[in-house]
Amino acid sequence: MAVVCDRCGDILFSSNSAFMPDMRSDKDRVIGLLVKSVEVMIVKASSSITDKDEFELLGVGVGVPGNVDPIKGTTRYLPNFGWLDEVPLSRILKDALNRSDVCREYNCGTNLLKNLETKNIQMRNDGRCAALAERSFGYGKGLSSEECPVFCMLTLGTGIGGALICSKQDGSGGNILFDGCTYDAGDFGHHVMCSGEEAFPCVCGKRGCFEQHASAAGLARHYNSLLEAAYIHLSNDSAHYDQSAVAEFASSTTGSLHKITRKMAASCIVLGYTPEGGRFKKAPLTREEIEVYMQSLSPISLDNAKVVVDLVKDDDPVATLSWLAYLEDLSTGLANLISFYNPSVIVLGGGLGKSKELYAEWMGLTLQQRVDAKTLPATRKVCSIVASTMGGTAGAIGAANLVHAYA
Ligand SMILES: [Zn+2]
Numbered sequence: 378m379a380v381v382c383d384r385c386g387d388i389l390f391s392s393n394s395a396f397m398p399d400m401r402s403d404k405d406r407v408i409g410l411l412v413k414s415v416e417v418m419i420v421k422a423s424s425s426i427t428d429k430d431e432f433e434l435l436g437v438g439v440g441v442p443g444n445v446d447p448i449k450g451t452t453r454y455l456p457n458f459g460w461l462d463e464v465p466l467s468r469i470l471k472d473a474l475n476r477s478d479v480c481r482e483y484n485c486g487t488n489l490l491k492n493l494e495t496k497n498i499q500m501r502n503d504g505r506c507a508a509l510a511e512r513s514f515g516y517g518k519g520l521s522s523e524e525c526p527v528f529c530m531l532t533l534g535t536g537i538g539g540a541l542i543c544s545k546q547d548g549s550g551g552n553i554l555f556d557g558c559t560y561d562a563g564d565f566g567h568h569v570m571c572s573g574e575e576a577f578p579c580v581c582g583k584r585g586c587f588e589q590h591a592s593a594a595g596l597a598r599h600y601n602s603l604l605e606a607a608y609i610h611l612s613n614d615s616a617h618y619d620q621s622a623v624a625e626f627a628s629s630t631t632g633s634l635h636k637i638t639r640k641m642a643a644s645c646i647v648l649g650y651t652p653e654g655g656r657f658k659k660a661p662l663t664r665e666e667i668e669v670y671m672q673s674l675s676p677i678s679l680d681n682a683k684v685v686v687d688l689v690k691d692d693d694p695v696a697t698l699s700w701l702a703y704l705e706d707l708s709t710g711l712a713n714l715i716s717f718y719n720p721s722v723i724v725l726g727g728g729l730g731k732s733k734e735l736y737a738e739w740m741g742l743t744l745q746q747r748v749d750a751k752t753l754p755a756t757r758k759v760c761s762i763v764a765s766t767m768g769g770t771a772g773a774i775g776a777a778n779l780v781h782a783y784a
Contacts, residue, residue, distance in 0.1 A: 438780045
């Protein structure tokens, strides 16, 4: 997506390019598409704005799905694109735009495009861009540096993107990304928060990464894993269940329940303790019913995460147990972030991050209460867990805003 934004984060012009996943690894095609997108925006702006003197193009901001060096203007590691070596994207883009006939012809009343410099092209990870937009134009809009000195945002999608944004203390009202020493800060999704047999393997090579357990796709992963665990229990005559422990667990329908293991949840299903409306009720599922469930196993995807949430709303027992396990993992990871960074607020984006179910009370506890229960006394109830107020354009708006913030 390409946008032209003003300083208030309002989109003046936008366009969506036909970008197919199989194009990702072809650097020339991706860069060509980037140049074309900028040209389309310039033509749209030039043909729509009558008073060219009122329009000044300050530069170009680019959000990329991976690690960048914003000082050198290079992408360093874009695993989803297969770009594993450093690419001097800002320089390539600058040279291409300076050669562009379209940029020369439609100059929007500014000399910028006659001699675009690398400093006019700003680049950051796309998740960090979305977070910048959320701080300036979304939930964080209007919050002063005193009210919100440290702003944290996570996007719950296929993985977990994020950023930490600090308010400038110079009274300017500006915000800056906490970049870390090599611009890698904010990869919250790959902090390990689970180990042992409960840990899901991660694409990064580790096990138990936060994003495998608590992204939107992680919810679908919990659902599938619980079904598989229940099926293994059913299929293995030698499987042993501690029936009294399961019965005790299933009867503890109060807020004292802080951790549900997958084995325990699977045992609940097999032994007939299934939750209804967030509370456990003895309602046995038959082998046939479990087998029907097994047929519903499907790829780990954002669409299937939505399916699980819909099943939770219908009090589906397997989905509800998966949901409780998911909430425990999400709250553990969020509590870890609070211990690491002591943020004023954590904003959750992505479709799941904005769903009201995430903030509702389940088994007597809200997400906020689950998080607070796992934080140290000094930081407990200090950090609010809230939903993003921005839509799918946040990343593009944040990328454009980089030019204001950093050029
Ligand atoms: Zn990982």
